[in-house]
Amino acid sequence: MTWVVWRQHRGQLFTGTAILAVFAVLILITGLQMASQYHSMMASCTASHDCDDFNFTLGNPVMTELVTLTTGVPAIMGLFWGAPLVARELETGTSQFMWMQSVTRRRWLTVKLAWILAATAAWGGAIGGLVTWWAGPINALNNGRFIRGQFDVQGIVPIGYALFAVALGIAAGILLRRTLPALAATLAVFAAVRLGIANFVRAHYLPAVTTIYSYTGRGFTPAGSAWIFANGTVGPNGVMYTPNSPGQLGQLEINGMGLNGLPASCNSLASGAHPNFGRVLACAASHGYRGFFTYQPASRFWAFQGIETGIFVLLGAAVLRIAAFALLRRDA
């Protein structure tokens, strides 16, 4: 059966390998360039002691765009590897040839799924790994690998997305029995689930951390590539002001605190031709105002990667289970 899977899908394997190889070469070349650029910039700014203010721009924009586009790779795998896997056999009737050989439908499906999903995990892992390596210098500058867009193409989540997309494609093909509708269903459901989870679920994997800090000290910024949800000011009454708190948007904002929220004596320091933010903050602090950040710490990056990957792997397993049940139970 393994040989048969190889014989049937070796074309797809060659195409997939070729595309991956081209991508790897591009990533390697630009990644090495970017790394050396990063090292020389770091060396020069360390020499002049201005790394904190240094304005880094790394890599070239075309490559950055290409890397962003790898968000779509799992969907493409779902469409090209997943959806036709069973649907095309049902559509062209070749399932009737296959299912009358001395191999049970269960075994046929199991072996096919095992190899396709293994290849999917390998490809998803390879692309995720290459991008993660490539983005190393960018990550080192704390340019936010936790934020949406970068989180989605790095680490291990591409494996989870790819497995889910391919599983979804296979399941849609089994349930709809035709390739084209299966393609459409795969794309629609995958996009909906991906966007839904990224926008509405991911932020809640672990309860966010809120750090309140004093304006009189050295201030506070979450370390590393934290995922910052909100930052602003906590009033003496415990009310949290953020730049979007209604009624708090003055012409000038300090840490999200609208000046309207401040006592008049502090506010007067902010008006005039030369407002002095340091004095405004000190005044606010003396009235009991403090700053706050609500965020997911950078240290949770891998926990979030693991949770998100787990969710997609489980979703993929669930749709495959339903589809396999349908395929093995109903008439062939």
Place this chain on the structure above:
Amino acid sequence: MSAVVKTRGLSKQYRAVAALRDCTITVPVGRISALIGPNGAGKTSLLRLLAGLALPTAGDVSVLGTAPRQDPAFLADIGFLAQEIPLYRRMSAADHILMGAHLNPRWDAASVRQRLDGLKIPLRQPTGTLSGGQRAQVALALTLAKRPRLLLLDEPVAALDPLARRNFLATMADAVAAGGLTVMLSSHLVADIERVCDHLIQLSASRVQLCGDIDELLASHKVLVGPRKDTGPIERAHSVVQVTRTPRQTTLLIRQGGPVIDPAFEASDVSLEELVLGYMSKDGTGDSARPFPEWLTAVGGDQ
């Protein structure tokens, strides 16, 4: 005990449509059984139930002593060739032979090559580029290479020209002659059935009308031709399959319940075609004088 296929009260329902109703048949070992009936009579459904590709709604089915099931040993014994002649169009016959070798415990690759060479069918060409007849031959050769004990063929010759049809049936008959093989094939074409089959199952409107060895069926039926008169006595003595009345004479197709004693009627042997047509017109309205049904001349497949 020598029955390869035995069903009792077998029924298959697809939502509101009954594809097969109360089907009770027996096919002894070594027969080439013709499954005949108009389009939609349930031939494909019966073959798929026997192959285990469909599950019965009711009734019992036993194939080679067991219920059809998803089991490598059972599957190895069954050769099923669907009407669509399913082959991977981009793969060659040689590719299919290699696949079969990986998928079956018994696999006679040499026999496929030999058959296809004999028919001058290219082994290395994608099957999608072969003619319909060549594809059917490739599919049959592959099905036979499994060395099945029961071969189920769904309208295998429907798409073939007369010469290809003859080759196909000859290939099949050779395989049966080699022994250990029982065949059920559905067909529209009485001439082909007459040439190769020795057993007949007739389906009409999802029901079995006839099942038995062709010789016995022919021997037990007679055509009676006589004057137009009351046929009551005959109907009481025999079972009448079909009555055709013209102003002058009456023609009856009967299944004999004993000797025909009415001297007014002349008894003659029935041909397979008359028999099949008689039973075909038995179903439905009972209007036995209608012309030959269209299906007899139709060559297309069930859709």
